[in-house]
Amino acid sequence: MNRQNKKIIILGGGTAGWITANLMATHWQDKGFEITLVESPDIGIIGVGEGSTPPLKGFMETIGVSEAEWMPECNATYKVGITFKDWSLKPGFTEYVHPFVAQPDQFTIPAFFHNSFLRRKGIDLEGHPDQFFLATEMIRQKLSPVAPENFPFEIAYGYHFDSGLLGQFLRRVAEQKGVRYKEATVAGAMLDAQGNIDHLKTTDGEVLKADLYVDSSGFRGNLIQQTLKVPFISCAESLFNDSAIVFPTEQEENFAPHTISKAMKYGWAWKIPLTNRNGNGYVYSSSFVDADKAETEIRAHLGLLDSDVETRQLKFKVGRVAQHWAKNCLAVGLSQGFIEPLEATALDMVQETVVRFIEAYNNGDYTDKYRDEFNNRISARFDAVRDYIVCHYRISSRRDTDYWIANSTNEKISQSLRSILQSWMAGKNITDELLNQNLDIYFPNVSWNCLLTGKGIYPDQQQLRPGSDLANKYKIEDIREFNRRCALNFGSHCEHLRMLQSI
Numbered sequence: 001m002n003r004q005n006k007k008i009i010i011l012g013g014g015t016a017g018w019i020t021a022n023l024m025a026t027h028w029q030d031k032g033f034e035i036t037l038v039e040s041p042d043i044g045i046i047g048v049g050e051g052s053t054p055p056l057k058g059f060m061e062t063i064g065v066s067e068a069e070w071m072p073e074c075n076a077t078y079k080v081g082i083t084f085k086d087w088s089l090k091p092g093f094t095e096y097v098h099p100f101v102a103q104p105d106q107f108t109i110p111a112f113f114h115n116s117f118l119r120r121k122g123i124d125l126e127g128h129p130d131q132f133f134l135a136t137e138m139i140r141q142k143l144s145p146v147a148p149e150n151f152p153f154e155i156a157y158g159y160h161f162d163s164g165l166l167g168q169f170l171r172r173v174a175e176q177k178g179v180r181y182k183e184a185t186v187a188g189a190m191l192d193a194q195g196n197i198d199h200l201k202t203t204d205g206e207v208l209k210a211d212l213y214v215d216s217s218g219f220r221g222n223l224i225q226q227t228l229k230v231p232f233i234s235c236a237e238s239l240f241n242d243s244a245i246v247f248p249t250e251q252e253e254n255f256a257p258h259t260i261s262k263a264m265k266y267g268w269a270w271k272i273p274l275t276n277r278n279g280n281g282y283v284y285s286s287s288f289v290d291a292d293k294a295e296t297e298i299r300a301h302l303g304l305l306d307s308d309v310e311t312r313q314l315k316f317k318v319g320r321v322a323q324h325w326a327k328n329c330l331a332v333g334l335s336q337g338f339i340e341p342l343e344a345t346a347l348d349m350v351q352e353t354v355v356r357f358i359e360a361y362n363n364g365d366y367t368d369k370y371r372d373e374f375n376n377r378i379s380a381r382f383d384a385v386r387d388y389i390v391c392h393y394r395i396s397s398r399r400d401t402d403y404w405i406a407n408s409t410n411e412k413i414s415q416s417l418r419s420i421l422q423s424w425m426a427g428k429n430i431t432d433e434l435l436n437q438n439l440d441i442y443f444p445n446v447s448w449n450c451l452l453t454g455k456g457i458y459p460d461q462q463q464l465r466p467g468s469d470l471a472n473k474y475k476i477e478d479i480r481e482f483n484r485r486c487a488l489n490f491g492s493h494c495e496h497l498r499m500l501q502s503i
Contacts, residue, residue, distance in 0.1 A: 006033040006366070009200065009208055011186060011223060012216035013039040015163050016333025016350045018170035020214055022063045023354045025177035037174070038200070038208060040185040050272045050279045051079060051259050051344035052158040054100050059351055063173060067146075068503040073169050075274040076161040077497060078257040080135040080145050082343065084454060085262040089397045093456030096128065097258070098343070099135030101446055102145075103153035104486050108132045109446060111474035116453045118471050120427045124464035126476045129450040135258075137483040142256040144496035151489040158344070160259065160272045160279070184208070189227040196328045197223060215331045219338070224321055224331035232337075234319040237412040238390045240285040240403070241267050241340050242318070245295050247311040248277040249302060257493045261342065262301070263396070265289070266403045268342070269298055275497055283340060286315075288403040316340070320382045323375050325368070330357055336378075339386045349385070353378055384442035387417040388451070394421070395455050424452055 008024065010017050021037050028035075060070065070076065081099040088094055099105070112132040119127040130136045134155075138145060145157040175181060184202040192198040199209040215223035224230050236242070251273065260271040267284030282298040289297075291313055299305050320337025324330065332350050339345060356377060360370040393407035394417070416437055423433040430448060434440045 006031065006212075007210040008033060008035045008212045008214065009210040010035065010037040010214040010216055011200070012218060012333075012335070013037060013167060013171065014216065014218070014333065015167050015170070015347065017214075017216035018167050018174055019059065019347065019350050020216060020332050020354050021174040021179045022170055022177065023059070023351070024358065025174055025179050026063050027358045029177065034180070035178070036180040036182055036208075036210070037171075038182045038184055038186060041183055042185050050163050050274070051160050051270075051341075053344055053348045054156045054158050055348050055351055056158055063177075065173060068500050070166070070169050071159070071161075071497070072275075072501040072503075074161040074165040075276045076159050076166075077255070077273050077275060078145050078493060079158040079160050079259060080138050080155075080257045081133075082259045082261055083139065084392075085260065087261075087263045087268075087392065087396050087398070088455040090456035091461075093128065093454065096450070096454030097130055097133065097136045097139060098447065098450050098454065099129070099133040100156040100158060101444075102134050102155045104134050104155075104483075105132070105446075108479050108482065111479055112446075113449065114474060116449055117427075117429060118467060119453075119458050119464070120424070122459055122463060122465055123467040123471050124461075125467060125471065127453050127458060129454050131476055132479060134483050134486050137487045138490065139256045139258045141487055142254055142493050143487060143490040144493045145257060145490065146496060148489055153486075157257070160274055162274060182208075186222065189213075189223055191227070194327075195228075197227060211328065213329045215329055215335045216333050218334045219317060221321070221331065221335040223329050224324075224326060224335055228326050228329055230326045230331075231322045232317075232319055233322055234317065235339070235386050235390075236318055238410060238414075239318045239340055239386070239393075240287060240407065241283050242316060243286045243291065243294070244281050244283045244314045244316070244341075245291070245298055245311050246279070246281040246314065247309050249280055249304070249309065251275070251277050254492075254494050259344065263398060264301065265297060265401045266294060269301060270341070275501075281341075283342070285403060288401070288406075320379065322379075324353060324378045325357060325360075325371050325374055330354075337382055339382065339389055342389050342392060343385070345385050349378075349381065352381060381442055383414070383416070384439055387414055387420075388443045388447070390414075391417060391421070391451060392455075395452065395457055397455070420448065424457065 010021055017037055021035055024035055081097045083097050085095045115125040116127045119125045145155045147155050186200045187203045189200050190198045197213050199207050201207055213223055255273040262269045266289040269282045272279040282294055284294045316338055318338055318340055321331055324336045332353050356374055360374040364370045390413055396408055398404040420430060420433055423430045431445050434445055
């Protein structure tokens, strides 16, 4: 693509499409690009991804949007971590928080690593992650993670939001940046002699032509999979879930800044707090339970067996495309792949894909010079996320249904994950294994430690023995007091949200 002719068409809106449009418009604002997003009025969006990881905060800052501008419009709340319930039946480890690590945690993480390492060696030390992180205290006290000016440490946090409203908001921001919006249904795409996408054709017979196409058409993958025939690599052998039931419930008066993930008989249920409601869902495997039985189970769990609240049934496929950038097409969002919503990684993957694409495109002088390097990088990220998610299921101690038995005995896992688990079970420092595999850049060492310790992957209590003074050098009481005093700097989560709404 030469520098004088830079037309981009993004096929599909939703959160992924509008994140892409905003990032491209922001990074290429003075490069002469003409960006158009084409969206069909006849095709809905999935619209249930209502949680994020901390990089979404950076995205908003990049496009110049403040929390006071977007959060009230999208019924958004804060998120400092994910609370996992009943994934383990091991006494003392039936619940834990996977925290977003804050700067104050750097003072307590050494104690966490020390205790968890020695407990695997059989020393009787406190090794539950909830004892060591500020996020757990903020969840317990239902505090906002926004630090006051006099608190000199950064607090990492993500958000919960109404994905439909967020897409609408990001559309307005993108249009202010010069992105064009076109409402049309694309009937097909035509290729040129070199196999590149030459143009799109709408149901009205209109021809839409660009130099670069972005496929944000969802699971359909209209361009990347259907037109360019890029293979889809399924990971259904290691991740069994393929269905979800979603529905809203009333919001409580005072709620904490976290997502709740509760293990169910055939999957897990989420609870996501928005300012106007709770988003609920049950992610399950249709190979082990039918939709009606799954809906009865989640309704019973929430005390809604006699309620007429309307539910929505969704199907999804887990895996990724073999190439995220093929010919003159970039796939983003569900068209490039999906590794189920357990750790809310979908939007992070969109951001990473678009930012790395812009970087590769710039460095290659708007050619495909670095396409292979880009594809390898994004695929490695997908695979690393997959393994972290698979680990949740593989190490669960639940055995109450055939679903959990199949998960916990599943040997169709990657060699990467197998090596991590073997290192952990052998009592080794898994930092070495993560660094050897270059995995720490995806889910860091502390996240892997929280996952494994939170589910109680330790010797049984009767196998533990007292430690020396050196082994007991960290006092849990001191760590609790440190986190309690750090938490004194933060106010109520809900009060902060009401303040944002009044600005």
